[in-house]
Amino acid sequence: xxxxxxxxxxxxxxxxxxxxxxxxxxxxxxxxxxxxxxxxxxxxxxxxxxxxxxxxxxxxxxxxxxxxxxxxxxxxxxxxxxxxxxxxxxxxxxxxxxxxxxxxxxxxxxxxxxxxxxxxxxxxxxxxxxxxxxxxxxxxxxxxxxxxxxxxxxxxxxxxxxxxxxxxxxxxxxxxxxxxxxxxxxxxxxxxxxxxxxxxxxxxxxxxxxxxxxxxxxxxxxxxxxxxxxxxxxxxxxxxxxxxxxxxxxxxxxxxxxxxxxxxxxxxxxxxxxxxxxxxxxxxxxxxxxxxxxxxxxxxxxxxxxxxxxxxxxxxxxxxxxxxxxx
Amino acid sequence: xxxxxxxxxxxxxxxxxxxxxxxxxxxxxxxxxxxxxxxxxxxxxxxxxxxxxxxxxxxxxxxxxxxxxxxxxxxxxxxxxxxxxxxxxxxxxxxxxxxxxxxxxxxxxxxxxxxxxxxxxxxxxxxxxxxxxxxxxxxxxxxxxxxxxxxxxxxxxxxxxxxxxxxxxxxxxxxxxxxxxxxxxxxxxxxxxxxxxxxxxxxxxxxxxxxxxxxxxxxxxxxxxxxxxxxxxxxxxxxxxxxxxxxxxxxxxxxxxxxxxxxxxxxxxxxxxxxxxxxxxxxxxxxxxxxxxxxxxxxxxxxxxxxxxxxxxxxxxxxxxxxxxxxxxxxxxxxxxxxxxxxxxxxxxxxxxxxxxxxxxxxxxxxxxxxxxxxxxxxxxxxxxxxxxxxxxxxxxxxxxxxxxxxxxxxxxxxxxxxxxxxxxxxxxxxxxxxxxxxxxxxxxxxxxxxxxxxxxxxxxxxxxxxxxxxxxxxxxxxxxxxxxxxxxxxxxxxxxxxxxxxxxxx
Numbered sequence: 001x002x003x004x005x006x007x008x009x010x011x012x013x014x015x016x017x018x019x020x021x022x023x024x025x026x027x028x029x030x031x032x033x034x035x036x037x038x039x040x041x042x043x044x045x046x047x048x049x050x051x052x053x054x055x056x057x058x059x060x061x062x063x064x065x066x067x068x069x070x071x072x073x074x075x076x077x078x079x080x081x082x083x084x085x086x087x088x089x090x091x092x093x094x095x096x097x098x099x100x101x102x103x104x105x106x107x108x109x110x111x112x113x114x115x116x117x118x119x120x121x122x123x124x125x126x127x128x129x130x131x132x133x134x135x136x137x138x139x140x141x142x143x144x145x146x147x148x149x150x151x152x153x154x155x156x157x158x159x160x161x162x163x164x165x166x167x168x169x170x171x172x173x174x175x176x177x178x179x180x181x182x183x184x185x186x187x188x189x190x191x192x193x194x195x196x197x198x199x200x201x202x203x204x205x206x207x208x209x210x211x212x213x214x215x216x217x218x219x220x221x222x223x224x225x226x227x228x229x230x231x232x233x234x235x236x237x238x239x240x241x242x243x244x245x246x247x248x249x250x251x252x253x254x255x256x257x258x259x260x261x262x263x264x265x266x267x268x269x270x271x272x273x274x275x276x277x278x279x280x281x282x283x284x285x286x287x288x289x290x291x292x293x294x295x296x297x298x299x300x301x302x303x304x305x306x307x308x309x310x311x312x313x314x315x316x317x318x319x320x321x322x323x324x325x326x327x
Numbered sequence: 328x329x330x331x332x333x334x335x336x337x338x339x340x341x342x343x344x345x346x347x348x349x350x351x352x353x354x355x356x357x358x359x360x361x362x363x364x365x366x367x368x369x370x371x372x373x374x375x376x377x378x379x380x381x382x383x384x385x386x387x388x389x390x391x392x393x394x395x396x397x398x399x400x401x402x403x404x405x406x407x408x409x410x411x412x413x414x415x416x417x418x419x420x421x422x423x424x425x426x427x428x429x430x431x432x433x434x435x436x437x438x439x440x441x442x443x444x445x446x447x448x449x450x451x452x453x454x455x456x457x458x459x460x461x462x463x464x465x466x467x468x469x470x471x472x473x474x475x476x477x478x479x480x481x482x483x484x485x486x487x488x489x490x491x492x493x494x495x496x497x498x499x500x501x502x503x504x505x506x507x508x509x510x511x512x513x514x515x516x517x518x519x520x521x522x523x524x525x526x527x528x529x530x531x532x533x534x535x536x537x538x539x540x541x542x543x544x545x546x547x548x549x550x551x552x553x554x555x556x557x558x559x560x561x562x563x564x565x566x567x568x569x570x571x572x573x574x575x576x577x578x579x580x581x582x583x584x585x586x587x588x589x590x591x592x593x594x595x596x597x598x599x600x601x602x603x604x605x606x607x608x609x610x611x612x613x614x615x616x617x618x619x620x621x622x623x624x625x626x627x628x629x630x631x632x633x634x635x636x637x638x639x640x641x642x643x644x645x646x647x648x649x650x651x652x653x654x655x656x657x658x659x660x661x662x663x664x665x666x667x668x669x670x671x672x673x674x675x676x677x678x679x680x681x682x683x684x685x686x687x688x689x690x691x692x693x694x695x696x697x698x699x700x701x702x703x704x705x706x707x708x709x710x711x712x713x714x715x716x717x718x719x720x721x722x723x724x725x726x727x728x729x730x731x732x733x734x735x736x737x738x739x740x741x742x743x744x745x746x747x748x749x750x751x752x753x754x755x756x757x758x759x760x761x762x763x764x765x766x767x768x769x770x771x772x773x774x775x776x777x778x779x780x781x782x783x784x785x786x787x788x789x790x791x792x793x794x795x796x797x798x799x800x801x802x803x804x805x806x807x808x809x810x811x812x813x814x815x816x817x818x819x820x821x822x823x824x825x826x827x828x829x830x831x832x833x834x
Binding site: 004007008010011012014016018019020021024025093124125128130191192210213214215279280283 | 658661709711763765766769815816817818819820821822824825827828829830831832
């Protein structure tokens with residue numbers, strides 16, 4: 001009992017945010033429920049992003065009804081590789097990644113050969129809501145396949161590593177690189193076994209990582225060190241993330257981005273309830289940083305100033321950058 | 328935000344105060360018992376009146392019955408007689424029943440039965456009584472003896488109270504010559520009371536005779552006590568011992584000098600008292616009292632509902648407690664459960680099946696359902712048909728389990744039908760979605776969390792004392808709401824997070 005109180009105090013002193021605090025002080029306070037569809041539906045997110053001039057993977061087409069499935073041929077005729085996603089899928093379910101064509105059939109990233117009929121069946125499943133939360137009818141999205149930048153080759157196992165930045169009212173607060181592992185089946189979700197690696201906001205250099213709630217320094221599959229890697233185009237990521245506040249209007253979001261080897265930073269999706277493991281990856285509590293941002297917001301509000309995304313990025317980088325090096 | 332917080336705080340304080348206040352009112356003012364096990368003594372007093380009626384003459388029997396204006400509450404009162412008219416009237420603080428008949432013959436028996444208890448004393452009416460009286464005229468040696476007695480009593484007393492007890496003490500001294508003279512050789516209580524009255528009257532202190540019955544199982548006749556008004560309240564004295572204050576178990580039957588029974592048109596009347604004691608569940612007693620008094624505090628409680636409805640409400644009213652368990656488990660402890668209220672619904676189902684058996688059945692059906700679901704997964708069915716198949720399967724499964732357990736002579740197995748099928752189906756569905764999205768490990772954790780939460784909720788919801796308490800004092804629910812509101816702003820860590828973030832404290 002006494003040990004627990006000690007743990008509580010220590011965590012609290014380091015500003016570690018718990019689920020209750022995240023829900024009460026951030027998600028409920030800054031995220032208007034009516035805006036959730038914007039982030040829950042990847043198609044709406046994408047349309048909003050395109051309008052706002054934010055880079056996203058190019059959309060090839062949408063399939064909304066069973067009749068439209070026959071349009072698939074037209075949609076993909078110019079593309080050798082593409083991705084089919086449910087618009088409201090969760091946890092990376094129902095995503096089909098086609099890497100190439102093979103004698104009238106298709107080849108997935110894992111090398112499996114599937115027929116056109118199988119793709120159509122998958123589309124039908126998506127439409128009936130097999131992968132959507134709550135089993136509601138859904139739409140299928142066919143989009144550009146992201147090819148991860150070669151920089152990640154040494155510290156990633158299959159799949160596409162992505163970068164998550166938590167953004168409070170447009171201010172980037174904390175960043176993490178998510179690396180798929182063999183255990184996560186190439187998916188970049190931490191609770192499925194992917195690694196989270198903290199990223200210094202100012203420089204884009206990776207810190208140590210977290211895997212299944214533990215701290216780690218090496219990728220379990222490749223055994224290469226995950227820290228000290230310089231992410232290219234880091235300022236681009238920061239600006240993308242900061243601009244997402246204007247895009248969706250939600251004040252507390254996790255922005256998931258990828259680094260494409262040709263197109264640079266792209267936004268994959270937004271999350272209205274970002275997880276808390278990012279704190280372990282960065283070895284820092286979120287609450288300390290969010291409080292600083294909130295203080296800044298109050299200060300600016302008193303002056304009646306609204307900062308641009310560039311100014312917000314600068315503020316965050318000055319304040320939260322240079323995370324003290326690990327001993 | 329701050330205004331909102333203040334608003335919330337005021338609301339919480341308001342709800343909790345209201346809840347506690349109402350409950351306290353019910354407990355302390357209305358005197359509703361706090362537990363169902365609380366029992367009260369119930370006294371059953373039978374007065375049997377026997378006499379021989381004279382032929383060809385109307386019969387009229389008058390008897391005093393308790394006035395019941397003190398700490399006793401009558402629950403039931405009956406006058407049992409054959410062919411007699413009964414009327415009750417109040418005279419000078421007494422109650423008197425009159426049985427009358429035009430014609431009666433031979434040995435007659437009448438009964439008076441009173442069921443009473445000591446509970447729920449209403450407001451005490453302000454006592455009033457005489458504080459002065461004229462002296463009883465005395466002559467000759469008696470006058471001298473009385474006056475001789477009076478002066479030492481005066482010396483040894485300070486007020487009415489001590490004066491009376493001193494007088495009683497003197498009268499009970501058999502060696503005092505003055506007393507001997509006044510008593511005239513008759514040392515009965517009646518006679519002592521007479522002498523005491525004489526002495527008191529010389530000092531102008533009024534005195535009344537009080538006839539009491541002791542609440543005990545022994546056969547008895549009414550015992551004579553004396554009382555006097557000291558300007559504020561009545562003081563009761565035992566004329567034999569000078570003991571002051573009426574014992575708790577003494578019930579005033581009537582006051583005054585008249586005999587208990589008067590009989591016209593008959594002879595050799597005889598009254599015998601029989602008392603018996605029984606215990607009664609406090610809330611039933613409260614209901615009985617309620618029917619017999621004007622204060623109907625139970626009328627607007629849940630006890631005012633028809634009995635069958637009451638049973639339903641006894642289940643319903645504890646649901647918030649189950650919900651509270653889930654709230655604490657999820658937000659304070661951090662146990663993951665399937666949905667928010669599924670565990671409460673499962674806990675309700677456990678009521679019928681019993682806990683152990685319920686868990687076994689639940690696990691069995693869910694496991695079989697899950698394996699069916701994963702098999703259907705291979706067939707690539709759409710959601711609605713898939714759910715329908717699972718639901719049908721659950722129904723069949725339940726029927727099979729009932730059939731088997733019946734054949735095996737396990738009657739308990741039949742209760743499985745009470746497991747709400749839709750809850751089971753939804754549990755299976757959600758569990759399998761969790762399985763796919765977050766892996767078998769997580770699904771297992773959630774499943775176990777659900778069972779733990781349901782068992783805990785069930786355990787709490789079936790504590791009879793708690794059910795009784797919430798059912799009797801529904802205002803407690805307001806306190807619960809207050810707590811739930813407060814939980815809505817709880818920002819502290821969950822217990823499991825302390826372990827989850829342990830990595831922070833390692834170096």
